[in-house]
Amino acid sequence: xxxxxxxxxxxxxxxxxxxxxxxxxxxxxxxxxxxxxxxxxxxxxxxxxxxxxxxxxxxxxxxxxxxxxxxxxxxxxxxxxxxxxxxxxxxxxxxxxxxxxxxxxxxxxxxxxxxxxxxxxxxx
Amino acid sequence: xxxxxxxxxxxxxxxxxxxxxxxxxxxxxxxxxxxxxxxxxxxxxxxxxxxxxxxxxxxxxxxxxxxxxxxxxxxxxxxxxxxxxxxxxxxxxxxxxxxxxxxxxxxxxxxxxxxxxxxxxxxxxxxxxxxxxxxxxxxxxxxxxxxxxxxxxxxxxxxxxxxxxxxxxxxxxxxxxxxxxxxxxxxxxxxxxxxxxxxxxxxxxx
Numbered sequence: 001x002x003x004x005x006x007x008x009x010x011x012x013x014x015x016x017x018x019x020x021x022x023x024x025x026x027x028x029x030x031x032x033x034x035x036x037x038x039x040x041x042x043x044x045x046x047x048x049x050x051x052x053x054x055x056x057x058x059x060x061x062x063x064x065x066x067x068x069x070x071x072x073x074x075x076x077x078x079x080x081x082x083x084x085x086x087x088x089x090x091x092x093x094x095x096x097x098x099x100x101x102x103x104x105x106x107x108x109x110x111x112x113x114x115x116x117x118x119x120x121x122x123x124x
Numbered sequence: 125x126x127x128x129x130x131x132x133x134x135x136x137x138x139x140x141x142x143x144x145x146x147x148x149x150x151x152x153x154x155x156x157x158x159x160x161x162x163x164x165x166x167x168x169x170x171x172x173x174x175x176x177x178x179x180x181x182x183x184x185x186x187x188x189x190x191x192x193x194x195x196x197x198x199x200x201x202x203x204x205x206x207x208x209x210x211x212x213x214x215x216x217x218x219x220x221x222x223x224x225x226x227x228x229x230x231x232x233x234x235x236x237x238x239x240x241x242x243x244x245x246x247x248x249x250x251x252x253x254x255x256x257x258x259x260x261x262x263x264x265x266x267x268x269x270x271x272x273x274x275x276x277x278x279x280x281x282x283x284x285x286x287x288x289x290x291x292x293x294x295x296x297x298x299x300x301x302x303x304x305x306x307x308x309x310x311x312x313x314x315x316x317x318x319x320x321x322x323x324x325x326x327x328x329x330x
Contacts, residue, residue: 055195057199059199061246061248062167062251065166065251066251067250067251067252067324069326071260071327071330073330081330082263083261083262083263083305084260084261084262084263084268084305084306084307084328084330085260085261085328085329085330086240086241086258086259086260086261087258087259087260087326087327087328088241088243088256088257088258088259089250089251089252089256089257089324090243090244090245090246090250090256091199091243091244091246092241092242092243092258093195093196093199093241093242093243094240094241094261095192095237095238095239095240095241095242096239096240096261096263106330108326108327109327109329110325110326110327
């Protein structure tokens, strides 16, 4: 049976709590990297870089009509695409994963109408 | 599991907040002059999907699919528990990747779960009648793909990628095609049962 002094027990609890906080922070990261924007063709943005990105959610509407599309991919630190873009005309989640990179969302270059972007969001 | 649920809940809450902000902003914002000058094309309600609706729901949903259903339900602001009991396998044996699954959200919209994309038909209908699609998404190991939900009034879909015709398989209200990941341009034409057509172009180069 392990016996700890009160001070040792408190110190141990602090260590455990801090370990949990920092481990959780490392595992759970997310970012809204676009919010409330009007996008014309080729407008876009990318998130910050992080490891184990596990999704890129794009919420938008064709507020001005037509069938404008939003596209998604992940990019490396040189800005090079890690996979081929996927494009949709309505909100969706890019279900692909990358070990390290940034999420990227943009309005397709062929769009003839603007669209209203509620958000682009990624997490790990 | 607790963290997963907390994150889902947080994501749903954040989604609701952002949508609320977006709606408030949309109703009160003054859009750009150029945007206002474009005449709006009204969206149309999505038509029936009889074949998909008649498929049996799965008694056991594969773990990866169940996880994706949870994520999509949070994104779509629908009941995840109901969604998870309403999952159908709509397309299997598609070659390069896993099957395509669907469920209906609590507003009656078809939602699709597949390897590349998770998406639902929008509440307000679609501007290209009777079809909602995703295209692209290949990588070094996998071809790109075209996945679409189509309603019963769609008679055919013809896909061309970089000038080459690509066969489109249509079954259970889900259309599917594969093409090289490095493709640059796609064009598909939807033909309706009344003979009318709509054509959509997409820049796949990024």
